[in-house]
Amino acid sequence: MRKAFSETLYECAKADSEIFIVVADISPAGAMVKFQTEYPKRFIDVGVAEQVMIGIAAGLALKGCKPFAYTIATFALYRAFEMVRDDLGYQNLPVTVVGIGAGVTYSVLGGTHQAMEDIAIAGAIPNMQILAPCDPLECIDATRYCATQQKGPIYLRVAKTGEPTLTENAIEPFIFGKLRYLRRGTDVCVLSYGVVVKLAIQVADRLQTEGKSVSVVSCHTIKPLDRGGIEVALRNHHQVIVIEEHVPQGGLAPQTKQIAWDTDAQCVLHTFTLRDEFIHNYGTHDDLLAAHGLSIEHIMKIVS
C-alpha cells in the first residue's frame, strides 16, 4: 500500500507543482526516491520532529501548496495532535496527514507504534476527512482524491507493504464519501474498511458456503460517513456485520449502531472491533487481530 501511495503521489506531483511532501525521518520508499530526486525542493525531511512537520505543511498550504505530511500514524496524529487540530482542522487547510502502519499492522513493534484509536482521534476534529483504503488499488484512488481536493484536511490511513489486492473485481468504483460494494448480496452485509476488509471477504466467503447471499462493503471514507448508504445497507439485509481494526469507541462500529437506532433498523447487527485494551502480543498482523477476537473462527462462531 505504501508503494501504491508513493507511485500515485509521484504521478500526481509530476502534473501538479503545488504538491509537496513533508516527512519525519521516514520515507514512503518506492517511487518516492524518484520524487525526491526529480523534485528535491518539494521533498522536505524535517527529521524526528512531527510537530514542525505538521506546522510546515500548514504554512505551505497557507501559501497555496498541496502538502502531504507523512510518517508513522501514531506520531503523525498523536504526537502532533494540537497542530493537526489547530493548524489543519481549525484553519481548514487542504493538507493530507498520511498515517502509515495504522491499526496494528506494526505487529512486532509494540503498543507505542500501534494506532488503535486513530479514527476516533482524527474523527473528533471538525473539518477533518478520513480515508482508509482497503488495498493498494483503493489506495491509488484515495491518494488521487487527496492530491486534487481543496476542501480541507484529510487523515489518510495507510497500512504498510505487501497487502493483497481485494478490489480488482469490485462491482463499484471508488467514490469519495460513498460506500463501495465489492460484491452485492441480499441476506448479509459485511461492512469494513482498511486492510481487515480481507477478513470481511473471508467471512463472506464462509457465509456463502452456508448458502447465504452476502454483500461486502469497503467503507473507505470514514468521515464524512455515508450515513444514507449505511441506512440502506441496514434496511436491505437481514444481518449486518461490522469488522473494524480499531478500538470500540469512535469508529465505524458505534456509528453504525447509532444509525441503526436512529433509523429503527430491523436487521441483526454484529460488530467486531479491537478491544478497549492495549495489545501486548507479538507476531503477525493476523496474530494480533486474533488476540482481540478479529479472526474468522471467532467471528463465524457468532454470526453463522
Place this chain on the structure above:
Amino acid sequence: MVVDTLGSTRILIDITAAKRRCNKFRRRILEVSQQVQALHIGSAYSCVEIVDCIYFELMQSGIGGSSPDTFLLSKGHGCLIQYVVLEELGVLARRDLDLYCTPGGRLGVHPDYGNPGITASTGALGHGLSMSVGMAYAEKVKGGKGLVYCVLSDGEVQEGSTWEATMIASSLGVNNLIAFIDNNDLQALARISVSLPSFYPVADKYSAFGWEVVEVDGHDSEAIYNAVASRRGERPLMVVCKTVKGKGVSFMENEPIWHYRSPSPVEYQQALRELEKAQA
C-alpha cells in the same frame, strides 16, 4: 538616507512619526479595553513598536494595498496591537473593533485565520514559527520575493515545537524568514529570569542553531528597523527584542496582573492621561 561606515546606504525611519503612531495605538488599545474583560493588554503593549515597525517600516507595499510580505503574530494573545494597526491601515473597520469579543463581532482575544489581515489562527503557543517556516519555504520554492515576519513571545519559546522549527529553519535555508522575540521576561505566572534562568542567554541558542541573531531594545523603532535592514541575509534572522510588559503605562509596566486584566474606569483615565502626556 545616510551612508554608514561600510559605505552602504540606509534609510533611517521617521522616529517622531513612529512614536506618534505607537502612542496612538496604545491609546486605542486602552479604549477597546473598556469594552470587555481579559485582553492581554500588557502583552500587546510590549510589542507595539515591533509590530508597528514591521507594518509601517519593513513590509513592502504591493499592488492594490497588498504586500508580497507576510506577517504572522505567533504570540496571538497580543493581537490587540495587530487589530489596531489593521484598523489604521483600513484593513479592519472601526466597527470590527467596536464589536471585539461581542456577539455579532468577528474579532476575539486571539487572531483567527479568515479575518481580514490575519495570516493564521494563533493563540495556542508554539505554532506560529513552524507555519512561518513553511510559508517562507513555499515563498522561496515558488520564486517569490516576499519576506515572512513572525513575532514570538518569550514564553512560547519554551514550547518544544518552537525548537523543532528553530532547528529546521536554518537547515531549510529560509533566509527570507525574519522572527522577533518579544522578550519582556514576564510570562503569565512569573519572571522568566527567576523561574527559568536557563532560558538565558537566548540569543546564543539561536546562533547555535544557525540563525543570524541581533539583540535590540524592543521599544526603539529605529533599532528594530536597523536590525532587519542591516542583516546579512544568508540565514533566518532572529531579532531578540528586550521589552517591558505593559510598556507605556507606569502602573502596568512589569506587573504580571496586566497579562489578563482590563483597566477599571479610574485606571483607564489615569493610563490615558499618562499616554497623552507622553504624546505631548
